[in-house]
Amino acid sequence: MDKVLILYASSTGNTEMMAEAIVSYLKNRSYTVVSKSFEFDTIDVKELLDYDLVLIGTHSGDDGQIPFEAEHFYDELEDVDLSGRLFGVFGSGESFYDIFCESVEIMGDRLAQLGASLVPTRLKVELEPDKKDIERCEHFAEQSCSLLSIGI
Numbered sequence: 001m002d003k004v005l006i007l008y009a010s011s012t013g014n015t016e017m018m019a020e021a022i023v024s025y026l027k028n029r030s031y032t033v034v035s036k037s038f039e040f041d042t043i044d045v046k047e048l049l050d051y052d053l054v055l056i057g058t059h060s061g062d063d064g065q066i067p068f069e070a071e072h073f074y075d076e077l078e079d080v081d082l083s084g085r086l087f088g089v090f091g092s093g094e095s096f097y098d099i100f101c102e103s104v105e106i107m108g109d110r111l112a113q114l115g116a117s118l119v120p121t122r123l124k125v126e127l128e129p130d131k132k133d134i135e136r137c138e139h140f141a142e143q144s145c146s147l148l149s150i151g152i
């Protein structure tokens, strides 16, 4: 069975709720899932290569930038060969700010620039995910898995 890694940065729990919905969806479909927090877990970029699919969630803080706790990871991404590897990006933000969920775009662009294949949807949620947003998370997980099954 395919192995999936979920990485997330979440300061107030909203992106974490998205990650949990994705993990729960995947586990219910018997995928082997590992979930890690940028804040609390050790994350070595080399371990990305151990997984068939990696989904990365980031909240958007000051100026929509990559969260501080994920900056090191972001910088080190260029140390591994990501070509052809499947990634997806997601996160919570607030449309009150000039650029909504900018960190999701920054992370997605970085991965694409390094040759990764990206799940077409870059999933963005307004603040705390509601029931509809949780369904969007599940759909995002489903879409990501369908790309795995056709070998993208």
Ligand SMILES: Cc1cc2nc3c(=O)[nH]c(=O)nc-3n(C[C@H](O)[C@H](O)[C@H](O)COP(=O)(O)O)c2cc1C
Pocket (backbone or CB within 6 Å): 009, 010, 011, 012, 013, 014, 015, 016, 058, 059, 060, 061, 062, 063, 064, 065, 092, 093, 094, 095, 097, 098, 099, 100, 101, 102, 126, 127, 128
């Ligand atoms: C100082 C600060 C700056 C923020 N800047 C942005 C921003 O530029 N774009 C955005 O979409 N959201 C921005 N937000 C909103 C957060 O991304 C939003 O509250 C999000 O739900 C937090 O997710 P988390 O609970 O996973 O940490 C900002 C929040 C704070 C506190």
